[in-house]
Amino acid sequence: MKDKLSICVLDDEPIVGDRLKPELEDAGYEVEIFVDSASAIKRLDDRCFDIFVTDLKMEGVDGMGFLEKAKERCENSEVIMITGYATLESVRESFVRGAYDVIAKPFRIEEIREAVNKAKKRVRKKKSHS
Amino acid sequence: MKLAGQILSFIRNVSIFRKEPKVSFHDLFVHFHQILEGNNATMEMVADMEDKLGGQYVFDRKYMEDSIANIEKAVLQSAYNLNFISGNKDLELYSVIEKLARQLKQELAGELVIPGGRIVLALEDIEETMDEAVGNKAYNLFRILNLPNTNVPPSFVVTIGGFHRYLAMNNLHDQINALMGECKNKESSIEVISNKIRLLILNGEIPTRLRHEILKAAEAIYPRNSESACYSVRSSAVEEDGALSFAGLHDSFLNVPFRELLSSYKKVIAGMYSPGSIRYRIEKKLPFTDMAMAVLFQQMVESRVAGVAYTVDPNSPQNQSCMIGANFGLGTSVVEGNTEVDMFHVSRRRPYEVLDSRINEKKWMLSPNGTDSPVEVSPEMRNKPSLLPDQAASIVETALIIERFFKHPMDIEWGLDDQGQLRILQARPLGISRGGQSRSPELKALLKKQKVLLKDQGVIAYRGIGSGPVYIVHDEESLNKFPSGAVLLARFGIPILSRAIPRASAIITDVGSPTGHMATVAREFQIPTIVDTGSATRVLEPGCDVTVDAEKNIVYEGRITDLLFHQLLERPLFESRYEFQILRRLLRRISPLTLIDPEGANFNPRGCTTFHDVIRYIHETSLGILLAIAEKPSDLAGSGGRRLKSSLPLNMILIDIGGGLDASTQKGKWVMPEQILSRPMKALWAGMDSPDVWNTDPIPPDFKGLMSGLTRTQIESVAGQTLAGLNVAVLGADYLNMTLRVGYHFTVVDALMGPRPEKNTIFFRFVGGATDITRRSRRAALLLAILENIGFKVEGSGDLVIARAVNSSADQIKHYLYLIGRLIGFVRQLDILMKDDTSVELYFNRFMAANSIIPASDPNFRGARKK
Numbered sequence: 001m002k003d004k005l006s007i008c009v010l011d012d013e014p015i016v017g018d019r020l021k022p023e024l025e026d027a028g029y030e031v032e033i034f035v036d037s038a039s040a041i042k043r044l045d046d047r048c049f050d051i052f053v054t055d056l057k058m059e060g061v062d063g064m065g066f067l068e069k070a071k072e073r074c075e076n077s078e079v080i081m082i083t084g085y086a087t088l089e090s091v092r093e094s095f096v097r098g099a100y101d102v103i104a105k106p107f108r109i110e111e112i113r114e115a116v117n118k119a120k121k122r123v124r125k126k127k128s129h130s
Numbered sequence: 131m132k133l134a135g136q137i138l139s140f141i142r143n144v145s146i147f148r149k150e151p152k153v154s155f156h157d158l159f160v161h162f163h164q165i166l167e168g169n170n171a172t173m174e175m176v177a178d179m180e181d182k183l184g185g186q187y188v189f190d191r192k193y194m195e196d197s198i199a200n201i202e203k204a205v206l207q208s209a210y211n212l213n214f215i216s217g218n219k220d221l222e223l224y225s226v227i228e229k230l231a232r233q234l235k236q237e238l239a240g241e242l243v244i245p246g247g248r249i250v251l252a253l254e255d256i257e258e259t260m261d262e263a264v265g266n267k268a269y270n271l272f273r274i275l276n277l278p279n280t281n282v283p284p285s286f287v288v289t290i291g292g293f294h295r296y297l298a299m300n301n302l303h304d305q306i307n308a309l310m311g312e313c314k315n316k317e318s319s320i321e322v323i324s325n326k327i328r329l330l331i332l333n334g335e336i337p338t339r340l341r342h343e344i345l346k347a348a349e350a351i352y353p354r355n356s357e358s359a360c361y362s363v364r365s366s367a368v369e370e371d372g373a374l375s376f377a378g379l380h381d382s383f384l385n386v387p388f389r390e391l392l393s394s395y396k397k398v399i400a401g402m403y404s405p406g407s408i409r410y411r412i413e414k415k416l417p418f419t420d421m422a423m424a425v426l427f428q429q430m431v432e433s434r435v436a437g438v439a440y441t442v443d444p445n446s447p448q449n450q451s452c453m454i455g456a457n458f459g460l461g462t463s464v465v466e467g468n469t470e471v472d473m474f475h476v477s478r479r480r481p482y483e484v485l486d487s488r489i490n491e492k493k494w495m496l497s498p499n500g501t502d503s504p505v506e507v508s509p510e511m512r513n514k515p516s517l518l519p520d521q522a523a524s525i526v527e528t529a530l531i532i533e534r535f536f537k538h539p540m541d542i543e544w545g546l547d548d549q550g551q552l553r554i555l556q557a558r559p560l561g562i563s564r565g566g567q568s569r570s571p572e573l574k575a576l577l578k579k580q581k582v583l584l585k586d587q588g589v590i591a592y593r594g595i596g597s598g599p600v601y602i603v604h605d606e607e608s609l610n611k612f613p614s615g616a617v618l619l620a621r622f623g624i625p626i627l628s629r630a631i632p633r634a635s636a637i638i639t640d641v642g643s644p645t646g647h648m649a650t651v652a653r654e655f656q657i658p659t660i661v662d663t664g665s666a667t668r669v670l671e672p673g674c675d676v677t678v679d680a681e682k683n684i685v686y687e688g689r690i691t692d693l694l695f696h697q698l699l700e701r702p703l704f705e706s707r708y709e710f711q712i713l714r715r716l717l718r719r720i721s722p723l724t725l726i727d728p729e730g731a732n733f734n735p736r737g738c739t740t741f742h743d744v745i746r747y748i749h750e751t752s753l754g755i756l757l758a759i760a761e762k763p764s765d766l767a768g769s770g771g772r773r774l775k776s777s778l779p780l781n782m783i784l785i786d787i788g789g790g791l792d793a794s795t796q797k798g799k800w801v802m803p804e805q806i807l808s809r810p811m812k813a814l815w816a817g818m819d820s821p822d823v824w825n826t827d828p829i830p831p832d833f834k835g836l837m838s839g840l841t842r843t844q845i846e847s848v849a850g851q852t853l854a855g856l857n858v859a860v861l862g863a864d865y866l867n868m869t870l871r872v873g874y875h876f877t878v879v880d881a882l883m884g885p886r887p888e889k890n891t892i893f894f895r896f897v898g899g900a901t902d903i904t905r906r907s908r909r910a911a912l913l914l915a916i917l918e919n920i921g922f923k924v925e926g927s928g929d930l931v932i933a934r935a936v937n938s939s940a941d942q943i944k945h946y947l948y949l950i951g952r953l954i955g956f957v958r959q960l961d962i963l964m965k966d967d968t969s970v971e972l973y974f975n976r977f978m979a980a981n982s983i984i985p986a987s988d989p990n991f992r993g994a995r996k997k
Contacts, residue, residue: 106189
């Protein structure tokens with residue numbers, strides 16, 4: 001069996017992480033959840049994650065800022081943005097900055113599961129090349 | 131251009147209100163259409179919110195804020211449109227909408243909203259939104275009241291509002307807050323402060339109105355004989371019996387006579403400030419100020435035997451057994467644990483066998499009609515079991531119904547009264563730790579070995595796990611025999627299923643949508659539901675046990691107890707999330723329809739208690755204005771209307787508001803169907819006029835009896851082949867509004883069919899019939915099922931059907947209108963033919979097959995999927 005991939009879920013509304021954690025764990029991932037970007041960034045000092053699921057609009061460092069930090073720190077990772085303010089502008093910017101996918105809130109649990117599943121394949125590929 | 135000039139002068143000249151401020155015909159329809167559009171949009175948003183309650187979505191606060199802001203905006207716009215065409219007759223709507231919106235914002239902010247400021251409420255008058263007003267104990271009982279096979283003694287509750295009145299009357303708010311503030315910092319002073327506060331409360335005076343209402347409600351419980359009346363008076367604090375039990379910390383009083391009710395009320399609320407309760411608050415980090423308590427008054431059940439049932443054994447939950455503690459007399463002896471009682475372990479599976487029992491020597495009991503002190507149990511009774519096996523089984527059966535509803539192991543206090551009737555005295559979540567969250571590797575491995583009967587075959591409408599024997603409901607009779615705890619399986623979700631839903635452990639349908647009718651009821655009762663599976667009724671064997679995993683969308687063969695227990699003991703409930711509770715509460719102020727009867731005395735803006743009511747009011751009122759025109763077809767003909775010539779004996783007046791008719795039509799002359807230019811009208815007419823649509827089944831012989839109450843002319847117009855009534859179609863190039871009176875039913879079709887899909891709409895409304903309400907409702911159920919499966923959003927009650935479609939391409943609208951045209955012909959006399967509920971399915975299949983929505987050759991049809 002392949003190694004478990006790790007996922008970091010960051011959203012300032014606790015319900016997002018709380019609901020995604022058991023679902024993603026059921027799907028076979030190791031999951032950590034954070035409700036503020038500061039503690040998620042701090043966690044990056046200790047470890048890396050394979051996939052990030054992050055809210056866009058947050059206090060302090062926002063999703064865009066976090067995306068940059070995550071990409072910088074974990075080079076093989078993929079970032080999925082979730083946002084309740086999905087404008088064309090913000091979606092475009094997310095992609096420009098290297099997000100793998102952007103999902104509008106509210107979303108179905110399967111949508112995240114599918115996005116994560118696709119990101120997983122990319123991460124695996126990158127890992128095998130590096 | 132000549133025609134344009136004609137239209138303009140028509141618009142200028144025709145006014146529907148001769149005495150009222152003039153609204154041009156054109157403006158009338160523009161605004162009427164906008165009302166429908168606004169209502170459509172609102173109902174879409176409501177359906178979207180309801181869909182989120184099923185547990186499949188992750189949503190947050192912002193979603194709720196946005197949704198209620200958008201709904202308010204749309205409803206205000208509709209109110210404006212109505213006032214425009216009614217000559218400002220409904221200005222009151224604005225303040226009603228404002229008030230409803232304010233309440234929603236308060237709910238969202240977590241503020242307590244007590245409807246009407248009620249201070250005393252009978253248990254059955256509690257509403258879904260009042261959990262915080264009546265406290266969990268009363269609220270849980272209220273919810274149990276509506277479950278099958280449960281019997282709750284007559285009760286009433288003094289609300290939190292009543293509590294605040296008591297404090298206010300005696301100027302206690304500030305004093306108590308100040309004292310409580312002191313003991314937070316000084317552990318040693320808790321006893322002293324507790325005594326001070328309790329004395330303040332016991333010495334207070336009950337406000338006159340509260341006193342009056344308590345006594346009146348207490349009398350209502352014993353209407354004949356209040357002298358021998360006895361009550362139990364129990365605390366029902368907001369935080370109590372929910373996530374926190376406060377077990378044993380608040381006072382309850384039993385055998386309270388009528389004359390001591392008021393003093394008992396004071397004693398119970400004083401109990402909130404007992405030293406034990408204050409320490410518990412400190413421990414659990416609960417707020418110290420603004421504490422509040424509702425109080426539950428119950429008819430005293432004179433139990434011969436009473437006790438407590440736990441739906442799982444907290445010590446060994448995997449044992450699959452319920453635990454019952456029982457003693458003769460009142461249940462307090464069992465709750466307090468200060469005397470020997472009997473213990474039974476009973477299987478959680480039908481027939482609920484007693485697995486083991488420990489019969490102790492029961493020396494003491496609390497007498498059902500005596501004092502507070504225990505009395506001796508007679509020596510010959512002491513060693514006898516307090517419960518017989520079938521009594522234990524019936525307690526467990528009811529306890530499991532309650533557990534299934536709350537989706538949590540439960541702690542239930544019960545009593546068997548002198549008639550042997552099981553009474554539920556209180557129920558709360560059993561304090562049992564919910565462990566891990568995700569499925570363990572062992573559980574996953576176990577599930578891999580199970581036989582999968584269905585996988586990813588439908589859409590989850592409500593998340594959860596349920597198990598039981600498969601039971602197919604195909605008609606009224608099978609519905610009536612629906613066994614409690616079975617998995618309800620049906621071809622499609624017709625509204626009559628609602629009766630069985632509360633007793634089902636899971637629901638599966640072949641056809642249906644998560645935003646449909648039945649899904650709404652399933653969500654209300656929190657039953658795991660998968661709809662639109664296509665083939666479940668073929669694949670699943672009646673009578674066989676299955677386990678429905680409406681989390682992963684899988685149906686397994688057999689009963690997988692590990693999975694059921696995983697949900698019960700391990701999985702955090704999405705329903706218990708704050709956001710879900712708030713959304714549920716918001717929706718209770720938005721989506722129920724209480725304003726049903728347009729003839730009713732409360733059918734006015736003030737009668738609107740939800741946004742759905744407001745929409746219905748605006749809808750009916752604007753429709754009334756529109757139909758007032760159709761009353762005078764001669765006027766219409768005189769002022770620009772034309773008669774349609776057709777093979778159907780329809781007396782139809784066409785009114786062109788621009789581009790709807792060929793320019794060659796002339797005033798006073800017949801219009802041929804080919805001269806219709808209105809695109810939506812052409813589509814609808816193509817359906818109505820197609821040769822094979824009119825149902826020609828013979829009228830059954832018993833029809834005469836049915837119709838005996840009607841006059842001869844009425845009978846002729848219904849049973850005969852003529853289409854009596856006055857019918858009006860208002861036509862624009864892309865617009866159609868048709869009102870039809872065919873037989874005794876009333877149909878309205880309003881459609882916009884232009885190049886921009888986002889602007890396109892269809893609205894269809896159908897009501898009435900010549901038969902009794904049962905048959906008319908059957909026809910309505912048929913229409914709902916067909917329309918829903920074609921792709922409409924539907925709602926209905928009784929014989930009323932409303933269907934909407936939005937956001938569709940012109941081609942799609944054309945197809946919808948064609949089908950509606952055919953449907954109008956198809957169902958014209960069906961109410962007469964629909965003798966029982968099987969006919970819903972019969973005619974559903976016939977229509978779907980005849981219209982190639984399902985291939986006629988495929989007996990295992992699958993409903994047209996709307997994606």
